[in-house]
Amino acid sequence: MDEIPKGFGEVTLNVTGVNVKYSYQTVGDRMYLSLDKRGPFIFGSDMISELKKLVDIMKYREGLKVILAGKLPAVWQMKPNVSEFYTGLPEDYRVEGLYGTSARKEPVRITLSKVEFDLVSLAETGIRKTASILELRKDEKGNITFGPAKGRETDVSDVYLITLTLLGAEAANKKAVADKIYWQTKLMDLYARMRVAGLLVGVE
Numbered sequence: 419m420d421e422i423p424k425g426f427g428e429v430t431l432n433v434t435g436v437n438v439k440y441s442y443q444t445v446g447d448r449m450y451l452s453l454d455k456r457g458p459f460i461f462g463s464d465m466i467s468e469l470k471k472l473v474d475i476m477k478y479r480e481g482l483k484v485i486l487a488g489k490l491p492a493v494w495q496m497k498p499n500v501s502e503f504y505t506g507l508p509e510d511y512r513v514e515g516l517y518g519t520s521a522r523k524e525p526v527r528i529t530l531s532k533v534e535f536d537l538v539s540l541a542e543t544g545i546r547k548t549a550s551i552l553e554l555r556k557d558e559k560g561n562i563t564f565g566p567a568k569g570r571e572t573d574v575s576d577v578y579l580i581t582l583t584l585l586g587a588e589a590a591n592k593k594a595v596a597d598k599i600y601w602q603t604k605l606m607d608l609y610a611r612m613r614v615a616g617l618l619v620g621v622e
Contacts (some may be wrong), residue, residue, distance in 0.1 A: 427442055
């Protein structure tokens, strides 16, 4: 198949009688449809019908896979007691991985009213967010540093929640201790709320 140009676009879906625009990006043979950037996303029968039409249309592009992305699909893969703290994928999906590793993992497939959809997996999200955190970048003084870009500090907390979900509390808490400076300087409000919920053990 021809390579699909990398870039962003919009698609309008009918959500319970209201036309709502959602953003998407095509990367290689994948179309990432972000479900929660523009407004409500309610899985009624008409919503499923709209998504099915979209997926059917995309199938005419040989080899193209439609991946449901954004905050909601990840939340569906997390335990209810931690999902409220999750921020979501960055809007730029173009990060391919960390130092040569591939960010692409098998999507999670769900079935709603007998219609199947692929969701971006937590493993893939975790690699992309880790790559964001560990990317070499220049600070305001021109020094080369590691760390998330300004405004993306919540990638640190999302990696913690993904690690907690996939690898368990011990691995997640070790990661949180290593990122202690972010929790106690850039993520103070989130830190306080998550501590109340019994998370971030060992990050004092």
